[in-house]
Amino acid sequence: MxxxxxxxxxxxxxxxxxxxxxxxxxxxxxxxxxxxxxxxxxxxxxxxxxxxxxxxxxxxxxxxxxxxxxxxxxxxxxxxxxxxxxxxxxxxxxxxxxxxxxxxxxxxxxxxxxxxxxxxxxxxxxxxxxxxxxxxxxxxxxxxxxxxxxxxxxxxxxxxxxxxxxxxxxxxxxxxxxxxxxxxxxxxxxxxxxxxxxKYGEKMKANQVDWWGIIFLASFIGSLQYVLEHGQQDDWFANGTIVTLSVVTVFGLLAFIWREMTYKFPIVNLSVLKDSNLRIGTIMCFILGFGLYGSTFIVPIYTQSVLGWTALETGLLLIPSSLTTAFMMPIIGKLIQRGIPQTYMVALGFLIFFFFTFWMHNIITNDTGAEHMFWPLILRGMGLGLLFVPITTLSLSTLQGKSIGEGAAFTGMMRQLGGSFGIAIITTFISRFGQQHRVDLISHLNGASFEVQQRVHQYQLKFMGNGFSASEALAKAHQLLDLNVTRQATILSYMDVFMYLGILFLLCIPFILLVRRGKGKVDMSEAMH
Incomplete structure (x- = not known):
């Protein structure tokens, strides 16, 4: 901050x-x-x-x-x-x-x-x-x-x-x-x-800077990120590097917490987390970042790698959702000022985001068009609008004085961390689920099946019509069938990721009931951090 x-x-x-x-x-x-x-x-x-x-x-x-x-x-x-x-x-x-x-x-x-x-x-x-x-x-x-x-x-x-x-x-x-x-x-x-x-007051001396806190923070975040990114392709804990960095992650986190709780000039003031609303709010911000950045990551990858869209077409697809969120912002601000409990808005936002992911789970195919995704993405924009400001202000609602600024920095940091982890985990799950679905689909492909033989024959005739010999056309027909299996497995993996993302948001709703309302109003300029 x-x-x-x-x-x-x-x-x-x-x-x-x-x-x-x-x-x-x-x-x-x-x-x-x-x-x-x-x-x-x-x-x-x-x-x-x-x-x-x-x-x-x-x-x-x-x-x-x-x-x-x-x-x-x-x-x-x-x-x-x-x-x-x-x-x-x-x-x-x-x-x-x-x-x-x-x-x-x-x-x-x-x-x-x-x-x-x-x-x-x-x-x-x-x-x-x-x-x-x-x-x-x-x-x-x-x-x-x-x-x-x-x-x-x-x-x-x-x-x-x-x-x-x-x-x-x-x-x-x-x-x-x-x-x-x-x-x-x-x-x-x-x-x-x-x-x-x-004009600042007395400057902090160089020997007062929490260098160890910075080192511990960077070590555990960086190590955890590497483990999340490369664990799947490196066979997780069968790989020495993954094991080593997992240990660094755990001990780096513990050392960071110990340092910040005991050092006189901590780089991150963890004592502010004694406030129960802020503790719950930071978890919600983490999950908000997970869903916000995760869904922003997965939709372009799906439209370009599966549907073959151009980058511009993908970018234009996301505009209505962003504009909906922008439109919701002043409305949410007025509702908060009128005393509507943030807990209701956050719970509704989580529920709407679940409906968005469930809707996307049901519509994604080989040939899904922009018209199919328009309204689900509008729903996503509404959900994010109901989550962003209410979660932040709710997190800070029982803090006072400088603790508001410290809490605001914490919520912003956790939202960003949630996005980092969300992208890493979603990438890993797409790879893992895709491999599993491919194995399942291949196990159900019976070479003696009439439907399979007919599909291969149709592909062969198509390639022969393009000038390939019968043997070359048959080989390409099998390659095309294999490609279609991989494509379908990828689509199924995207469906799984959308569903699990939605379930994550749905499970957050009960936690909102644990939040107590603050007696005072929060400075919206602080909440924007």
Whole structure:
């Protein structure tokens, strides 16, 4: 979260300067958010260009997300040490340079490394941009500032997929990173010229920094992510590397918890989790991230790898869902202000998301069209709209003072972690379920069956009609039959993933009953973190 400072009226801007600062802050927030989703529709092209597997290519998304999670808790200290303006400008430069390097990557692991660096730069942009834009407005206009910032945050995920699809279809995937370069240069110059830094109190000394906490956090998150990504293809615990990193994950997590609970200046204040609403809320945020980023990942992969859609077609498919979520946001805000319990909205959101996954489970086939997925995706947008703000505000509803900011950082971090883990687990399950369904389908294929023989004969005649000899046509007929079996097994695996994702959300509803309502109102600007 952004550094906590005493309000400094000298930071309030008026007229042209405030307009420029607002544009700069929203631009930087958009750059960070768009780059979270813009790569989704380009994954297939990256796979082909870099010779990567589906499991490997998922790291392009997860490396960025993990870097975000690691850097966000450090933002407060870094801002105080270097000044907010300087830190913000350096973050933009790191993000911009890493974007250029991503476009020039020659193999998948170069791209993953540069995406991680890009995430380290981008992690500070979102929360710092919000603080800058808020403090540039006088107190009576803070609501307007949050509305402007909020709309930028909502538009970002909507722009990502179609923009990425257009670039991939008309140019090539590196340009989804190159477009950040001129925008980053402009944002850096505007930041250095117009943005001011608040006057902080006493700076934290270098020997007070929770370096061990940072190391333990990075070690257990990174190790767990590797285990989730590569466990399936490396035969899980039969592989020495998987076993070693699993041990690192467990001990890294335990060491991180011990360090944060005992160190005087923890990088993450775990004591705030004594609040029961926040404990439940962080779990809900984790699952929200799992469903939000997981469904955003699985739909483009399905439409492009199974249905053969272009990246642009896939991006356009996701726009109505994102716009529905954006439309729901102000409505949900008004309902919360009128006293409608967040627990009801969250429970309804989980239920709607279950219906979305159940609907998708029933409609996906070899030839599902956009018209079949339109309304399920609209339902998804409604569900996410009912979940995003209510879960965050509900999590913070019983906190007070600086604990609100600490809790907000926790919910944001857990939402991002949920997305990282969701993508990794979904990728693993698609592979595992696909293999199992393929074995099951092949076991039911009887070569002596009249239906099977007739299908092979039809394929053979088709290939013979294209000029192949009888023996060549028969071999190709068997290959085509095998391909169709694999395709059907893949579709069945997607159906399973949608169903299990929905069940996960359905099981969350009883936990909502454990949440007690806060006596006071939550500052919506804090909740937006």
């Amino acid at each position: 952004a550094a906590t400072v005493t309000q400094d009226d000298s930071l309030v801007e008026y007229g042209f300067r405030r307009v420029i600062i607002t544009i700069t802050a929203v631009l930087c927030a958009l750059l960070e958010i768009v780059d979270t989703t813009i790569v989704n529709v380009a994954l297939n092209e990256m796979r082909g260009s870099l010779g990567a597997t589906l499991t490997d290519i998922a790291w392009v998304i997860t490396a960025y997300a993990i870097a975000n999670v690691i850097i966000i808790p450090m933002t407060s200290w870094l801002s105080q040490q270097f000044g907010r303006r300087n830190y913000f400008a350096v973050s933009i430069v790191v993000f911009t340079v890493a974007s250029f390097l991503c476009g020039n990557a020659t193999n998948i692991w170069e791209l993953v490394l540069f995406r991680f660096i890009q995430g380290m730069g981008g992690g500070a942009l979102l929360v710092t941009a919000q603080t800058i834009i808020t403090e540039s407005y006088p107190a009576e206009k803070r609501g307007m500032a949050q509305a402007i910032y909020g709309m930028g945050v909502i538009v970002g995920p909507t722009l990502g997929p179609p923009l990425g699809g257009y670039i991939v279809d008309n140019y090539s995937w590196p340009y989804i990173f190159y477009i950040n370069v001129p925008l980053g240069i402009i944002a850096t110059l505007l930041t250095l010229i117009y943005v001011k830094s608040p």
